[in-house]
Structures are given as C-alpha cells and as structure tokens.
Amino acid sequence: MIIKKPEKIAPSEITPEDVYLKRRNFIKQGVAMASMAAFPMLLNGCGESSQTADAASQKQPGDNLNSYEDITSYCNFYELGFGKEDPKENADLLVTKPWQVAVEGEVENSGIYSIDELLKPHTIEERIYRLRCVEAWSMVIPWMGIPLAEMIKRFKPTSRAKFVEFETIYDPDNLPGQKSRSLAWPYVEGLRIDEAMNPLTLIAIGLYGKELPNQNGAPLRVVVPWKYGFKSIKSIVAIRFVEQMPKTTWNLASSREYGFYANVNPLVDHPRWSQKRERRIGEFSKRPTLMFNGYADEVAHLYSGMDLTRFF
Numbered sequence: 001m002i003i004k005k006p007e008k009i010a011p012s013e014i015t016p017e018d019v020y021l022k023r024r025n026f027i028k029q030g031v032a033m034a035s036m037a038a039f040p041m042l043l044n045g046c047g048e049s050s051q052t053a054d055a056a057s058q059k060q061p062g063d064n065l066n067s068y069e070d071i072t073s074y075c076n077f078y079e080l081g082f083g084k085e086d087p088k089e090n091a092d093l094l095v096t097k098p099w100q101v102a103v104e105g106e107v108e109n110s111g112i113y114s115i116d117e118l119l120k121p122h123t124i125e126e127r128i129y130r131l132r133c134v135e136a137w138s139m140v141i142p143w144m145g146i147p148l149a150e151m152i153k154r155f156k157p158t159s160r161a162k163f164v165e166f167e168t169i170y171d172p173d174n175l176p177g178q179k180s181r182s183l184a185w186p187y188v189e190g191l192r193i194d195e196a197m198n199p200l201t202l203i204a205i206g207l208y209g210k211e212l213p214n215q216n217g218a219p220l221r222v223v224v225p226w227k228y229g230f231k232s233i234k235s236i237v238a239i240r241f242v243e244q245m246p247k248t249t250w251n252l253a254s255s256r257e258y259g260f261y262a263n264v265n266p267l268v269d270h271p272r273w274s275q276k277r278e279r280r281i282g283e284f285s286k287r288p289t290l291m292f293n294g295y296a297d298e299v300a301h302l303y304s305g306m307d308l309t310r311f312f
C-alpha cells in the first residue's frame, strides 16, 4: 500500500487524458496527484484557483491506469442494459439535467438539493482507486469527486443515523433496463454510517478530469474502493439516513450470493466462483486479489471482531 502526500498542481495545468498520460511517470513512482484545476470551472463556470487535496491517491506498485476508453466502454449499469457495452451505447437515454438529490431521514438538514448546492462548498479531489468487480475483473480509475464524509457532515445526521441508503433514478420510460423485472427498481444500496464517513469513500462526479460520462453514473455516484463494484451506486437521486440496515438491490436479487457488506475478500468465495484472483482489464494474466482491495490498512478496523464469512 503506497500512500504519499498529494502534490500541488499548478492551476494552469489541465487534466485531459494526454496530460494524465504524461503524469503517469509520477504515478508509477507512487507520487499521489491531487487537485483538479480545470474541473471546478466546468461545474460552476468560474475560475477558482488551485486547491490542495487532503486525501492521497492510492496505488499498488505495478498499477497502471486503465484507459478512458476502457473505463467508459466496459460498464455495469443495468438501467442502461445488461451487457457490458450497452451502457455506453444507451448513455443518451439517461437524462441528467436537471438533477436533484433528496436528502431524507435522520438528518437536521434534510431537503432537495441541486448538484451545485451539494458540491459547491467543497474542494474537488482526484483519487486513483481500483474498482474490483465481483465477477473477478478490475480497473484502476482516476476519479474526481469529494469525500462523501464532507457532504454528510453538512447534512448533520442525528445520533439515530446508523446507516446511509442511496437510491438511483427511476425512469422506466427512458431507461431500457427498468422495463425488465430482472432487478427490483430503483437500484438501492447502503453503507454503515462509519463506512460512509471513511475518508476513502467518495462521491464521484468525474473521471480523467472530465465530467462523469452517463454510463459511469452521471451526475454523481458513490465510489467505495474496498467493496465490490456493485456497492458503488450510480446516478443517485436520494440519500437517506436510517436507523435500520437498508435493503440493497443485489442482496434482494440473491441474498445467498450478495451480502450487505460486499467487502473485497479473497478468502471468501462467491458461491459460484472463486474470488482469489482477478483480471485487470487490459491485462492478459490474472493477479491475486488483495484483502479489502488493497485498502486493509485504512478499513480493516471497521470490521474487527466480525466474522467476515458470515457478514459477506
């Protein structure tokens, strides 16, 4: 696990893909990059100067970023179709403007928020995280976003807020997957409040310095890097603070296969396949899967004393 102090990046520096590719020498040395100069302008149309990110990007030695093309072409977003390439093909069917997020439940500042209201007071950070899928493939993605904890603090959860539930847009007229009953729509996910507050957990609004493509969950999605991909819910319209453990889409679909926690764990196999190894998209041979997807130092304490074969 390499965690280094983020480097300050000059405001003049832009971050489209070619710049990232040039910066990859830094990444290879494990030097974390931070801050995104161009992106805030995209969001609010004003040229704010550079910011310093407070969270380090995290990479394993030998981790290379997946290409923008791979990340945006090979997707899981069942609302936009069940094949890996359907979400890109159907991306235009997701209508993201206007967009509002309902904040409900055990919070002082509940209400309906615009994207601007949710993001504007916060510094946009860059985080490089591995996304590991339950079907034994993975990618390394440079996300742009804000720590979920920052957003949650502003909502002021009450002491009864033990869990956070997230809900994806429900729009069966436009979203082809929602015409099928194969999953219980809308897609819902949940985290324990301490998982949601962990500094690794991100609300992503972009990748590779660009606005989040629809197929990757525009305009905002969760990224939980130590959990299997399905916990990273896309295109969120509701964030609900609750006392009881919320239902989650994949647990509803098959509770034997998908638990609430869904922590990446090479020691606990999925009933139908091993979770010991994974194929990095773009690589030929498989690599061993790391405990908590490589983030054990940061998150193992959240589960101390828990039997992870039971709470999978």
Ligand SMILES: Nc1nc2c(c(=O)[nH]1)N[C@H]1C(S)=C(S)[C@@H](COP(=O)(O)O)O[C@H]1N2
Residues within 6 Å of the ligand: 071, 074, 075, 076, 077, 078, 079, 131, 132, 133, 134, 168, 187, 215, 216, 217, 228, 229, 230, 231, 232, 233, 234, 235
């Ligand atoms: N609303 C919604 N969120 C979702 C999904 C989905 O089908 N619908 N798929 C999940 C799964 S299984 C994975 S692996 C990741 C994939 O994210 P990516 O397409 O940006 O790589 O999104 C997760 N979030």
Ligand SMILES: [Mo]
Residues within 6 Å of the ligand: 076, 132, 133, 134, 135, 228, 229, 230
């Ligand atoms: Mo997944």
